[in-house]
Amino acid sequence: MEASSASSSSSSSSSSSKGFMENVEQPHVLAVDDSIIDRKLIEKLLKNLSCKVTTAENGLRALEFLGLGDHQNSSLEDNVSKVNLVITDYCMPGMTGYELLKKIKESSIMKEVPVVIMSSEYVPNRINKCLEEGAQMFMLKPLRQSDIKKLRCHLMKLERT
Amino acid sequence: MDAVTQWQKQWFDYTQSLRREGFLDDQFAQLKKLQDESSPDFVVEVVSLFFQDSEKLLNNMGRALEQNVVNFKQVDAYVHQFKGSSAWIGALRLKNVCINFRNSCEAQNLEGCLRCLQQVQQESSALKSKLEYLFRLEQQIVAAGGSIPIME
Numbered sequence: 646m647e648a649s650s651a652s653s654s655s656s657s658s659s660s661s662s663k664g665f666m667e668n669v670e671q672p673h674v675l676a677v678d679d680s681i682i683d684r685k686l687i688e689k690l691l692k693n694l695s696c697k698v699t700t701a702e703n704g705l706r707a708l709e710f711l712g713l714g715d716h717q718n719s720s721l722e723d724n725v726s727k728v729n730l731v732i733t734d735y736c737m738p739g740m741t742g743y744e745l746l747k748k749i750k751e752s753s754i755m756k757e758v759p760v761v762i763m764s765s766e767y768v769p770n771r772i773n774k775c776l777e778e779g780a781q782m783f784m785l786k787p788l789r790q791s792d793i794k795k796l797r798c799h800l801m802k803l804e805r806t
Numbered sequence: 807m808d809a810v811t812q813w814q815k816q817w818f819d820y821t822q823s824l825r826r827e828g829f830l831d832d833q834f835a836q837l838k839k840l841q842d843e844s845s846p847d848f849v850v851e852v853v854s855l856f857f858q859d860s861e862k863l864l865n866n867m868g869r870a871l872e873q874n875v876v877n878f879k880q881v882d883a884y885v886h887q888f889k890g891s892s893a894w895i896g897a898l899r900l901k902n903v904c905i906n907f908r909n910s911c912e913a914q915n916l917e918g919c920l921r922c923l924q925q926v927q928q929e930s931s932a933l934k935s936k937l938e939y940l941f942r943l944e945q946q947i948v949a950a951g952g953s954i955p956i957m958e
Contacts (some may be wrong), residue, residue, distance in 0.1 A: 682855055682891045689840050689848065736886070765890040787894045789836050 673697045677707045677733035677745065678763075683786070687732065687763075690793045699728070704740030704748075707733070713752050726758045730800070734786075735764040735771060743775055750779045759800055763788065810952035817943050818955055824940070827899075829933055834896030835957040850941055856895050857934055863888045864930070867923055871916065881919060882911035888926070900929050 674696045676687045684700045691698045701707040708714050711727060731749060735742040742762050749755045759781040764771065772783045782799065784792055807815075824830045841848040863884050870881045889904035903925045910918030944954050 680859075680887060680891060682852065682859060682894055685852060685855060686837075686840070686894055689845065693840065693842070738883075765886075765893060786890060787833055787836075790839065 671695055671697045672729040673699065673727065674730045674732060675699050675701060675707060675710060675728045677701045677704065677731065677737070677742070679703055679734065679737045683734065687788065690788055690790055691732075693790060694793055694797060703737055704733075704742070704745040707731070707745060708748060711749070711752075711755060713748060713755065726755050728758060730759050730761065731755075732761040732763060732784075735762050735775070736766075743771075743778065746775060746778050746780055761796065810947060810950045813943060813947045813950070814952060814955055817940070817947065820940060820943065821957055824936060828902075829897070829899055829936055831896045831898040832958075833893065837895055838957050853895060853937055853941075856891055856897075857930070859891060860888060860930055863891075864923070864927060867926075871919055871923065876914075876916060876919075878911045878914045878919075882908055885911060897929075897933055900926065900933060903929055 672695075674691050676684060676691065676698055677700070678684050678687065679702055681702075684702070688698045688700055699710060701710055705714070709717070711731075731745075733742040733745055737745075740748075742764075746760050746762065749758065749760055756779075760779065761782045761784060762772075762775045762780045763784045763786050765786040767785055775783060782796065784796070821830075825832075837852065838849055845851075867881055867884045867888075870877060870884065885904050885907045889901055889908070892900040892904060903922060907919065907922035907926065910922055947954055
């Protein structure tokens with residue numbers, strides 16, 4: 646089950662963000678989840694649809710990879726996001742997916758990059774909270790190949806608006 | 807009927823019974839669909855990972871429940887994780903025991919939790935044996951030059 650954002654983010658400027666499937670041959674996705682099984686499965690689902698995948702086991706590692714870690718300073722050259730999409734679990738120890746989402750949306754480099762939140766539980770408050778904070782979509786686990794296909798279509802449509 | 811056809815029939819009957827008895831639901835079929843030439847052992851890898859991970863989780867649950875003051879929230883967190891993993895491989899019965907387990911955690915019912923833990927261990931064990939048998943059957947079919955039927 647998925648819910649699409651009520652207010653889509655402003656159209657991406659060509660200099661600072663890459664499109665998710667439209668302009669990019671092999672979109673780079675960052676998948677964040679504390680469960681090793683979830684990471685393995687999500688990676689496979691994405692790779693089956695020609696995505697390049699980086700996985701992170703928690704929010705801190707994810708931020709470090711994106712260059713948004715506490716000790717990191719984004720240099721002038723780093724004005725382009727490393728990834729085309731972030732997909733993250735909601736329930737994670739330490740930094741939750743929601744907190745990670747906020748950090749990403751606060752960043753000037755990353756704020757145009759779509760963030761998808763996943764959870765094994767359907768909790769409307771949780772979903773709305775994430776959508777209001779700028780999450781592109783919410784997806785219920787376990788994900789199927791058809792869910793990733795839908796995700797792709799949805800994000801391609803966003804690109805065109 | 808040649809050996810391969812016989813084994814294929816055995817495979818089909820066995821998977822049907824696993825579905826009927828609720829050991830596996832159609833998420834398992836989804837899992838199988840992810841396997842391809844680039845990852846021919848994907849299902850076996852995921853299932854092995856699942857049992858390795860679940861052993862750790864079950865030990866953690868057991869230890870947490872032995873404490874003088876039980877941290878039910880922590881136990882619940884372990885069960886939540888276990889339930890999530892079970893769902894990915896289509897382990898229906900395991901998933902359902904986890905639901906009961908979480909209810910016991912929420913009610914801070916120690917006896918209920920201990921009962922559920924035992925059930926989870928039993929169901930886990932049973933599922934492991936059944937899947938091992940299924941994979942052995944599949945190996946036999948493939949070794950004899952046959953192909954594994956598609957699971958719907």
